[in-house]
Amino acid sequence: MEAIEQLIQRVAQIPQVKLGHFPTPLEECPRLSEALGGPRIFIKREDCSGLAFGGNKVRQLTFTLGDAVAQGADTIVHGAASQSNHCRQAAAACGKLGLNCYLRLARDHKSIPQGNLLLDKLAGVDVEIVDASFGPELDVVKHKLAKKLELEGLKPYVVAGPRSTMLAAVAFTWCIAEIAQQQEQLGIDADWIYTCSVGGTQAGLVLGTKTLDLKMKPFGIAPIRWENKHERLRTAANSAADLLELDTQVMDADIQNTDDYIGQAYGYLTPEGIDALKLVVKTEGIFLDPVYTAKAMAGLIDHIQQGKLGRDDTVIFLHTGGTPALFAYQEELVADL
Numbered sequence: 218m219e220a221i222e223q224l225i226q227r228v229a230q231i232p233q234v235k236l237g238h239f240p241t242p243l244e245e246c247p248r249l250s251e252a253l254g255g256p257r258i259f260i261k262r263e264d265c266s267g268l269a270f271g272g273n274k275v276r277q278l279t280f281t282l283g284d285a286v287a288q289g290a291d292t293i294v295h296g297a298a299s300q301s302n303h304c305r306q307a308a309a310a311c312g313k314l315g316l317n318c319y320l321r322l323a324r325d326h327k328s329i330p331q332g333n334l335l336l337d338k339l340a341g342v343d344v345e346i347v348d349a350s351f352g353p354e355l356d357v358v359k360h361k362l363a364k365k366l367e368l369e370g371l372k373p374y375v376v377a378g379p380r381s382t383m384l385a386a387v388a389f390t391w392c393i394a395e396i397a398q399q400q401e402q403l404g405i406d407a408d409w410i411y412t413c414s415v416g417g418t419q420a421g422l423v424l425g426t427k428t429l430d431l432k433m434k435p436f437g438i439a440p441i442r443w444e445n446k447h448e449r450l451r452t453a454a455n456s457a458a459d460l461l462e463l464d465t466q467v468m469d470a471d472i473q474n475t476d477d478y479i480g481q482a483y484g485y486l487t488p489e490g491i492d493a494l495k496l497v498v499k500t501e502g503i504f505l506d507p508v509y510t511a512k513a514m515a516g517l518i519d520h521i522q523q524g525k526l527g528r529d530d531t532v533i534f535l536h537t538g539g540t541p542a543l544f545a546y547q548e549e550l551v552a553d554l
């Protein structure tokens with residue numbers, strides 16, 4: 218078993234830039250617990266990570282942009298869905314670090330100048346909506362652009378693929394060390410940590426909890442269907458373990474992740490998600506986002522209602538942010554009111 222401070226020391230050796238406000242708070246939610254007649258609930262406030270309305274990607278970009286700067290890059294090329302929280306946080310981080318930023322966003326039903334896309338434009342970065350689907354097809358677009366920028370004399374760094382996911386796993390291994398310290402301060406020992414992820418966030422939670430031998434088991438609620446998700450998560454966790462020089466080996470059996478709460482598709486609201494969003498703000502004054510965290514909270518609520526978590530359990534819900542996207546869903550949300 219690794220000591221918490223030792224793990225923090227290992228993470229400190231990885232190239233990084235200072236972007237966010239860490240540690241993020243770990244807050245108890247007694248009114249939410251009471252409303253659900255359920256377990257003791259704490260929310261880890263990654264939505265309060267400081268930079269540009271916060272979110273889980275600030276912690277991730279601490280290491281991806283650290284990697285870029287260490288490689289001598291002066292330009293970041295990124296891209297995802299048109300309401301990408303990751304891209305909004307990257308745009309702001311580039312502003313803070315004085316890096317050029319190019320975003321190539323996949324055209325979809327939310328390619329509207331609202332929410333995150335509005336913020337990207339306000340951040341003054343080079344944004345283009347492209348006809349490529351989010352995933353490997355968009356990655357080709359990003360790499361092509363990087364080649365072109367290189368010919369123009371820039372030093373581009375592309376945020377994409379397994380390296381970005383592995384560095385996210387490093388970031389959330391660090392987050393687990395932070396939570397372990399906060400648990401000691403609060404005198405708690407959680408049974409579960411729930412979050413919305415099918416990528417580096419969950420990979421890091423799995424690697425961190427296994428390395429520190431915590432009681433807490435990570436449970437991921439996917440916002441999108443990816444093939445081979447166990448392999449992707451295991452590979453990210455184990456390559457992060459290699460980078461951190463840890464002996465921990467993550468197996469498929471360590472990874473619990475469900476697609477059950479995605480609904481129609483990525484980026485479309487579910488009625489249960491909207492109910493969860495309203496309940497959390499009404500009981501705790503905390504807003505969730507429509508695409509990720511509301512669906513994850515709907516999953517946690519369903520598990521409580523099914524009796525998978527009882528009154529004697531303690532659960533941490535890692536709030537990954539994303540709230541600026543609420544404004545891009547005005548029509549659907551107003552229709553529900």
Ligand SMILES: Cc1ncc(COP(=O)(O)O)c(C=O)c1O
Nearest residue numbers: 302414415416417418509537539
């Ligand atoms: C708000 C929010 N939650 C969760 C996620 C999922 O994170 P991961 O990359 O770990 O799957 C994202 C990713 O973009 C996000 O923006």
